[in-house]
Amino acid sequence: MSIDSDKPDDVIVIGAGPAGLAAGAHLAASGGKVSIFEKEGQVGGISKTVEFKGYRFDLGGHRFFTKSAAVNNLWNETLGSDFLTRPRLSRIYYRNKFFNYPLKPANALFGLGIPTSVGLALSYLKSRIFPYRDEETFEQWVSNRFGKKLYSVFFKTYTEKLWGMPCSEIRAEWAAQRIKGLSLTSAIRNAFFPDKSGNVKTLIDSFQYPKFGPGMMYEKMAGKIENLGGKIFLESDIVEIKHETGAIRAVIVRRNGETESEEHSASHFISSMPITDLVKRLSPSPPPEVVAAAEKLSxxxxxxxxxxxxxxxxxxxxxxxxxxxxxxxxxxxxxxxxxxxxxxxxxxxxxxxxxxxxxxxxxxxxxxxxxxxxxxxxxxxxxxxxxxxxxxxxxxxxxxxxxVYDADYPRNLLVIRDYLAGFSNLQPVGRYGMFKYNNMDHSILTGLQAAANALGEQHDIWSVNTDQEYLETCRA
Ligand SMILES: Cc1cc2nc3c(=O)[nH]c(=O)nc-3n(C[C@H](O)[C@H](O)[C@H](O)COP(=O)(O)OP(=O)(O)OC[C@H]3O[C@@H](n4cnc5c(N)ncnc54)[C@H](O)[C@@H]3O)c2cc1C
Structure with missing residues (x-):
């Protein structure tokens, strides 16, 4: 999978979000040449910052946190003193009241009232004694750890707004990935005896954030790539991905406003475009079962x-x-x-x-x-x-x-993964690129590892974000 040494310069990266830029930064810093094609007129992907009348807006609010030293170094090297540590206050609004989140026992008790709080405790005990045997759905997973009542007060309504479907239809993996290691007992323990040094405290009380929003991080990263000779093409939509005998040969790029398209070939391809689009744009088309699997992912x-x-x-x-x-x-x-x-x-x-x-x-x-x-x-x-x-x-x-982690997604994703694994020089990375609930740090890590693979190392990108713990929240 390594880049041909006669052509150390030809890696094409699709997408200039955190994953694509991280790949580009690693390749450019390693002396390889890399071309990044981004369909939007701005870098950063979903982690960009939108400017309007001098005000800056983040799409969603992006906290920067990671357990990966490589990602941390990249962020700090990129922004230096413009990478701020900011205090955090976040609350839940429910039944005309505000509750601190993460929960604070006195505040929750006062807000819910003694009878409801006693009901929550009893419901928790019941769930511990008579848990759901199967933990296939979000509802079962959370109820087993927090009790059915607490689940319905603090998890159900928000989660159903987010996913637009009942929690009984959402796969447990999503909860497991987001709130692994947390239960009511650990939440209460943390509330009474906060960790004074480690990650829990860091995530709860403060977070890191670029001075001018997340886009600043990725704009600076893009600038560094260009200074090292990497190329970033904006408003350049990859509309077709040509392959032959088990390898990707070229991409067809349509520049904004132009009718003519261009063909670019390379030895290696890293894609952060949605995996569903990647499947659709492969030429020749993948077998019907692969196309059908992509159509079922939502x-x-x-x-x-x-x-x-x-x-x-x-x-x-x-x-x-x-x-x-x-x-x-x-x-x-x-x-x-x-x-x-x-x-x-x-x-x-x-x-x-x-x-x-x-x-x-x-x-x-x-x-x-x-x-x-x-x-x-x-x-x-x-x-x-x-x-x-x-x-x-x-x-x-x-x-x-x-x-969307619905009941069929693991099977459908596997069909696509197996098919894409048949290409010797293609690596899907990032959040949509891998259809994985990746945060920025995971997305970046997949980009860094894909770049390292292109340079001859061997990393299993799919293992990123499978064993890391997120200590705080199931909230997106
Ligand atoms: C509401 C919300 C809040 C979030 N909050 C946090 C947070 O607090 N902390 C955190 O760490 N993460 C957070 N995330 C996750 C974070 O946004 C993603 O992990 C990260 O942006 C994914 O990076 P990526 O490069 O994989 O994908 P993207 O950021 O989506 O980048 C992919 C890029 O590919 C481009 N592209 C797509 N198709 C094509 C094509 N055909 N041709 C060329 N280019 C193409 C897109 O335009 C895009 O720029 C949040 C996400 C959301 C939705």
Whole structure:
């Protein structure tokens, strides 16, 4: 799988999100030449920062945390002192009340009342004594660890908003990947006896964040790649991937606004485009069962309604999870608290009101003005904003934001993986690229490992994000 030594320069990377850029950075730093093709006009992928009237908006709010020294080094080398450590406050809004998240016992007890809290404790004991025998669904997995009642208060409504389906249909893997190692007992233990040194405290109380939002990290990374001779082509959509005798030979690129397409060949290909698109764009087409498997994989999308409000720091949270089922919004980001440098004017507030949806559904198709009106109305309902303070706003639709872990996805993904493994010089990386619920650090790690493989090393990229623990949350 190593690059031909006569042609050390020809790796093509599809996509300039964290995974593609990490691959590009490693290859460029190792002296290889690399070309990255990105269909958007901006780098960063889903981790980009959108600028509007001098205010900066993150798509979702990206905390930077990792257990990987390689990723940590890359982030710190890229940004230096512009990589800030920021304090965090996040709460859950449920039944007209705010609850600290991660939970604080006194706050939860006070908010829920003694009878409900006793009910939660009894329900927890019941789940410990009579657990679900099978842990195939999200509902079973969480109930066994937290009790059925706590599951329905603090997990069910938000999770169902996010996935748009009942928790009884969501695979347990998603919970296991996100809240591995956490149970009610460990949550309470952490709440009473917080870890003063390690990761738990770090993740709960503070996080790292670029001064001007996550896009800054990836723009700087792109700049470094170019300084080392790597090439990044923006507005360049890979529309076809040609293969022959078990190897990828070339990609067909369509530049924005141009009718003619170009062909680029290379020895090695790293793809962070959605794995479903990769399958569709292979030429000749894969066997029908592989195409059918790709068609069965689905993604959840999300909409961020960005609002500039005419008041100083509207609320103290960095973000709020909105569990209440009477509003459709899932989460609200308060970007001035992520980094004060996100604001053009400190006397104003920049919010991201988030809706989870499916590409093409009613919410997705709603006009921007209607989405802004909906966000303002719902902000008033949860008492976190007033229409009277609204100054300006815009809408960003993010397709394919979350790979959906439904009951059939492992089988379908395996069919695709097995087929793609037949190509000697193609590596899918990243979140959509591997159809895996990867955070930035996992995505970056897959990019770094794919680049190292292209240089002759041997890493199993699919093992990234299978055994790492996420100590805090099942929240996306
Ligand atoms: C709401 C939300 C919140 C998140 N919060 C966090 C967080 O707090 N911390 C964290 O670590 N992670 C977080 N993540 C995850 C993080 O965003 C992803 O792990 C990361 O962006 C994935 O990087 P990637 O390079 O694999 O994919 P992407 O970022 O999607 O990049 C893929 C790139 O490929 C390009 N592309 C696609 N098709 C083509 C084509 N045909 N031709 C050329 N280019 C193409 C795309 O335009 C894109 O730029 C969050 C994700 C979401 C959705």
């Amino acid at each position: 993604f959840r999308s999300f909409i961020s309604v960005s609002l500039i409000m005419n008041l100083r720091n509207a609320f103290p949270d960095t973000w709020v999870y909105v569990h209440s089922p009477e509003v459709m919004m899932g989460r609200i980001q308060n970007f001035g608290n992520w980094s004060p440098h996100m604001l053009a004017d400190p006397a104003r507030t920049a919010l991201g009101v988030e809706y989870f949806c499916t590409e093409g559904d009613e919410l997705w198709r709603m006009k921007d003005e209607s989405l802004i009106a909906l966000a303002l109305e719902e902000l008033e309902k949860v008492r976190l904003g007033s229409k009277a303070d609204f100054l300006d706003g815009f809408v960003t639709r993010v397709p394919k934001a979350y790979p």
